[in-house]
Amino acid sequence: MDYIAVRRALHQIPEIGFEEVETQAFLLEQIQQMPQEHIQIMKWKTGLLVRVQGTQPSRTIGFRTDIDALPVKENTGYPFQSRHDGKMHACGHDFHMTIALGALEQIAQNPVKDNVVFIFQPAEEGPGGAVPMMASDSFQKWKPDFIFALHVSPEFPAGTVATKEGILFANTSELFIDFYGKGGHAAYPHLTYDAIVAASHFVVGIQSIVARRVSPLNSAVLTIGKMSGGTKQNIIAEHARVEGTIRTLDQETMALIKDDIERQVKAIEIAYHCQSRIDYGANYYQVYNRKKYEQPFVDFCTEKAFPYVICGDAMTGEDFGYFLKEIPGFMFWLGVGKTSGLHSSDFKPDESALEQGVRVVSAYIREGI
Numbered sequence: 198m199d200y201i202a203v204r205r206a207l208h209q210i211p212e213i214g215f216e217e218v219e220t221q222a223f224l225l226e227q228i229q230q231m232p233q234e235h236i237q238i239m240k241w242k243t244g245l246l247v248r249v250q251g252t253q254p255s256r257t258i259g260f261r262t263d264i265d266a267l268p269v270k271e272n273t274g275y276p277f278q279s280r281h282d283g284k285m286h287a288c289g290h291d292f293h294m295t296i297a298l299g300a301l302e303q304i305a306q307n308p309v310k311d312n313v314v315f316i317f318q319p320a321e322e323g324p325g326g327a328v329p330m331m332a333s334d335s336f337q338k339w340k341p342d343f344i345f346a347l348h349v350s351p352e353f354p355a356g357t358v359a360t361k362e363g364i365l366f367a368n369t370s371e372l373f374i375d376f377y378g379k380g381g382h383a384a385y386p387h388l389t390y391d392a393i394v395a396a397s398h399f400v401v402g403i404q405s406i407v408a409r410r411v412s413p414l415n416s417a418v419l420t421i422g423k424m425s426g427g428t429k430q431n432i433i434a435e436h437a438r439v440e441g442t443i444r445t446l447d448q449e450t451m452a453l454i455k456d457d458i459e460r461q462v463k464a465i466e467i468a469y470h471c472q473s474r475i476d477y478g479a480n481y482y483q484v485y486n487r488k489k490y491e492q493p494f495v496d497f498c499t500e501k502a503f504p505y506v507i508c509g510d511a512m513t514g515e516d517f518g519y520f521l522k523e524i525p526g527f528m529f530w531l532g533v534g535k536t537s538g539l540h541s542s543d544f545k546p547d548e549s550a551l552e553q554g555v556r557v558v559s560a561y562i563r564e565g566i
């Protein structure tokens with residue numbers, strides 16, 4: 198398989214969570230070009246489960262990749278840039294899928310003792326594909342006894358593995374708040390209750406939550422990434438909406454932040470004569486690496502001379518945390534060299550990491566687990 202060509206082809210067809218129809222078809226096309234004798238495929242919504250039958254199986258090993266993209270307008274200048282306007286693989290899932298396909302090809306060509314299931318999971322960026330996929334009959338039928346996954350990172354040199362014991366990715370909760378006021382003519386503000394002014398005060402007010410309610414020895418993030426409202430420049434807005442995300446390293450801090458958000462929303466309602474509705478959307482459980490499952494991987498990397506570093510916690514989220522809550526396993530970062538950060542419109546990971554990713558994943562399946 199030409200990893201770079203596959204990654205570039207996937208890069209051109211980014212799709213948002215649970216819309217990965219073209220992606221699923223492309224993945225199937227690639228899988229059909231592999232030796233078929235030991236492979237079985239099950240579709241699950243826009244995702245796939247692909248099982249390679251082991252030679253003398255006593256258990257099932259799982260490797261999971263996410264397959265969705267983000268609503269980002271690409272600005273990489275790539276000749277192979279996204280063909281789907283306003284959508285982009287800005288979180289590296291094109292890399293993740295290519296590495297999964299590469300490892301699948303190697304295992305399909307030469308199966309290992311145990312069964313291996315490659316899990317192509319939709320909607321990691323939202324609304325969250327892991328929980329419904331895990332609950333499906335298809336997943337339950339081939340449920341792995343051990344599972345692992347990777348995520349690309351621009352924080353580490355291309356091809357370098359980075360992981361740690363304990364929390365790797367944070368707990369997350371999406372946040373959507375609608376403010377409803379009373380619209381009217383821009384020249385008669387005293388006859389209205391401006392929803393945009395209410396939402397703006399809310400956004401400024403909550404900046405004090407992490408600064409003043411969360412212990413300075415703890416960590417949390419409260420980001421509003423989107424704000425919208427109104428219909429025209431000379432009409433006072435009846436409705437405004439803020440959309441964001443909360444990140445914490447424990448559930449208590451998550452509850453504390455939500456409680457403070459609710460208090461501030463109540464205060465805004467009173468002060469600005471509006472009504473509101475809060476929706477916490479998708480919540481992701483932390484990705485927690487238990488030493489028992491992470492340490493053997495670190496030892497394996499050392500033994501095989503795969504470049505490796507110990508990393509810190511990150512406030513990124515990943516619904517892979519739900520797999521690890523139920524199934525033994527671990528997650529790691531794969532460095533893709535210095536580039537703009539994840540979710541940036543000019544995110545340009547170093548493609549030399551693809552081959553190393555395939556090498557690490559297939560070697561660990563074959564010799565490590």
Ligand SMILES: CC(=O)N[C@@H](CCC[C@H](N)C(=O)O)C(=O)O
Nearest residue numbers: 322323369370371442513514515
């Ligand atoms: C690795 C990564 O970037 N993951 C996403 C996960 C999204 C979680 C959820 N939809 C939210 O926005 O809270 C991230 O943003 O960290």
